[in-house]
Amino acid sequence: MEHIELFFKSIFVDNMVFAYFLGMCSYLAVSKKVSTAVGLGAAVIFVLTVTVPLNWLLDQYILQEGALKWLGAEYAEYDLSFLSFILFIATIATMVQLVEIIVEKFSPSLYNSLGIFLPLIAVNCAILGGSLFMQSREIETLGLALNYGFSSGIGWFLAIVAIAAIREKIRYSNVPAPLRGLGITFIITGLMAIGFMSFGGMLTGGDEESPSLDSDPSNVGMKTEKVQKESVESTEAVSVSEITAQ
Template identity: 75%
Template structure:
């Protein structure tokens, strides 16, 4: 799988929101305005771009069966894969803390607008999903993991700014009473997911 194919697949075909419905809580809660959606989307791109390659190195040289063989033949049989969840989440939490400090220092207004949802990126299942899918796909190198992380982040970013733009317009639309709020948001999300599914037929 070449880089361009992997990049396009991770954005459109294997989109974290529309294909796997990962990170829906932040997607629904922070997509009321474009400003907060862009801020959180950019933070997710940054966190996925850093954590997926870092977790790839962690998995390759520490966690998977035989990963410790670089320390010597006596360590070749050690299997630390049972620590994957804990280690992946620790890396994600550390990167989210870094993002939180950067946003608070350089964009305090955005930090206040995002509120609790910025630190909640640490438990955003899209971020952990990126690391677990990376492990499942068994990429041959860190360059593939980086491509996948950036692509997955961009896919999540496109999803949240897309729904935010639509929700801002819907405010002025005549939506039936029972569908106002989350109801119409879920319907639009389903329609957007169908649109993204059209990319499944593309071969690069």
């Protein structure tokens, strides 16, 4: 159940683009065609799926305070958390380089269409944000880290493919001149963010009902006593008002 909840919340409620507006540079620049958006979105899914679990391992066994205790008791007090950014970015850059080599080898046309934005995945704040959110949320297992990286990548993929499909359509629409280009794109992005955030109520669960006198049979006596007390207080109030009137 925890895996399923994390999966859907990472896609819809905590979407990297619509909830935190991370990775907006690539989101806006490479979303003019669906085919290009699909390629970049798939690359982001792969990078997030690989780097988030790897960075989780680094955080658990190297960076956290006391994480080096597996090397011996003399290393148990070491705290290397100040190296988090350096090691996380190094892991991300390595995976992005691998993706760039694979895309150039098997799809030169996609490699040319993505241009500079493929190697720029290494400094995409959505990729680094996935690892930092994983660290701040204190995800406990490697499976949850893998789930979070994959689902966050899918959320970013859906966002860029959706806006690319819309931008292909509005190219033939009568958009007011001042809003053409990035103007209407930002407006549509805001509306899509509102739509995605509306899924929050479906995944957070309902409020627990507070116990009431009616729902608990053991409180029948308390309820009767309360009614009698209110009746006496109302009678006294009527008597005082009658005396005052006289």
